[in-house]
Amino acid sequence: MNLRENVMAIYNGEQPDYYGDIMPALHIIMDPVFASDSVPQDGKEHRDSWGTVRIFLPDSPGPHPHLTPENIVIKDIERWEEQLIIPSVENFNWSNARDEAASVNRKEKFVAAFSPAGLFERSHFLMGFENALMNYLEYPDEMKAILRKIADYKISYIRKIREEYHPDIIFYHDDWGSKQNLFLPPAVWRDIIKPLQKEISDAIHESGMIYMHHADCICQPVVEDMVEIGIDIWQGVIAQNDIVGIQQMTNGRLAMAGGIDGPKIDVENITEDAIRSEVRRAIDTYCPGGRFYPSIPNGICFLDWNNNIAMDELSTYGRKYAQEHPVGK
Numbered sequence: 001m002n003l004r005e006n007v008m009a010i011y012n013g014e015q016p017d018y019y020g021d022i023m024p025a026l027h028i029i030m031d032p033v034f035a036s037d038s039v040p041q042d043g044k045e046h047r048d049s050w051g052t053v054r055i056f057l058p059d060s061p062g063p064h065p066h067l068t069p070e071n072i073v074i075k076d077i078e079r080w081e082e083q084l085i086i087p088s089v090e091n092f093n094w095s096n097a098r099d100e101a102a103s104v105n106r107k108e109k110f111v112a113a114f115s116p117a118g119l120f121e122r123s124h125f126l127m128g129f130e131n132a133l134m135n136y137l138e139y140p141d142e143m144k145a146i147l148r149k150i151a152d153y154k155i156s157y158i159r160k161i162r163e164e165y166h167p168d169i170i171f172y173h174d175d176w177g178s179k180q181n182l183f184l185p186p187a188v189w190r191d192i193i194k195p196l197q198k199e200i201s202d203a204i205h206e207s208g209m210i211y212m213h214h215a216d217c218i219c220q221p222v223v224e225d226m227v228e229i230g231i232d233i234w235q236g237v238i239a240q241n242d243i244v245g246i247q248q249m250t251n252g253r254l255a256m257a258g259g260i261d262g263p264k265i266d267v268e269n270i271t272e273d274a275i276r277s278e279v280r281r282a283i284d285t286y287c288p289g290g291r292f293y294p295s296i297p298n299g300i301c302f303l304d305w306n307n308n309i310a311m312d313e314l315s316t317y318g319r320k321y322a323q324e325h326p327v328g329k
Contacts, residue, residue: 021295049087101165118174162207247289257293
């Protein structure tokens with residue numbers, strides 16, 4: 001099987017050649033909307049198209065908001081309409097994205113669109129994390145109105161990329177929690193975020209795409225809601241979730257990718273056997289539940305030696321496990 005065929009075998013609950021990460025099968029297009037908000041890794045402040053100040057430190061794995069009371073976009077939640085400016089997905093040159101997508105052999109790999117900063121993340125990018133958490137509780141109507149605007153933007157973006165280069169998968173990011181719990185009470189999440197997330201999911205599916213949602217955090221309290229929304233693949237599942245319990249709860253309705261405890265093995269002075277043991281634990285524990293892509297939730301170990309061992313074990317043991325545990329037998 002090639003990369004795409006193996007991914008689809010796991011996705012469909014069929015026999016794969018090996019169990020491994022879904023990400024190598026994705027060719028992610030750097031489309032002009034995403035590229036326009038890319039932050040150079042220079043340690044300096046840059047404003048994105050929403051007005052959020054972000055910074056990408058030289059030794060950081062990615063850019064982050066760099067917010068102060070002075071530079072946040074929404075300073076007064078009751079006057080948000082005067083402060084929020086929604087960017088447009090029009091007036092971009094899409095020719096490079098179309099050409100790149102056309103160059104991909106879709107029989108072997110998936111063309112994917114990368115859509116970071118989902119509803120929750122964008123909301124706290126605009127007003128600061130603490131302010132956002134308080135506003136969700138104290139000003140739910142205003143937050144619903146703001147998220148309505150963000151959702152409309154996301155839907156217009158999804159329809160635009162369908163028109164321009166028609167990805168197979170949309171790789172959507174929105175971290176809804178930490179390693180301990182959800183950021184919002186489940187009832188608040190269901191009231192404010194869930195209905196709009198369902199509209200985004202519907203737009204993805206109407207566009208003929210698979211909806212892969214990245215959230216490397218606790219999502220277990222709302223996992224049934226994730227299924228109801230229509231998320232096809234939950235990517236970034238951390239081991240702090242009861243993954244086996246989630247598999248039993250969802251009964252094959254949600255494919256998942258992750259399970260290897262990256263921070264546990266991405267440390268100095270760990271033995272090679274400890275790294276390999278954690279990879280094997282994830283495969284042995286979660287692959288029997290089906291529709292599971294064992295992987296490090298954030299993609300890699302940042303320490304090269306650790307990552308090389310983890311990737312080697314995932315490749316060798318993931319293939320061995322598939323051969324020794326045929327699906328349906």
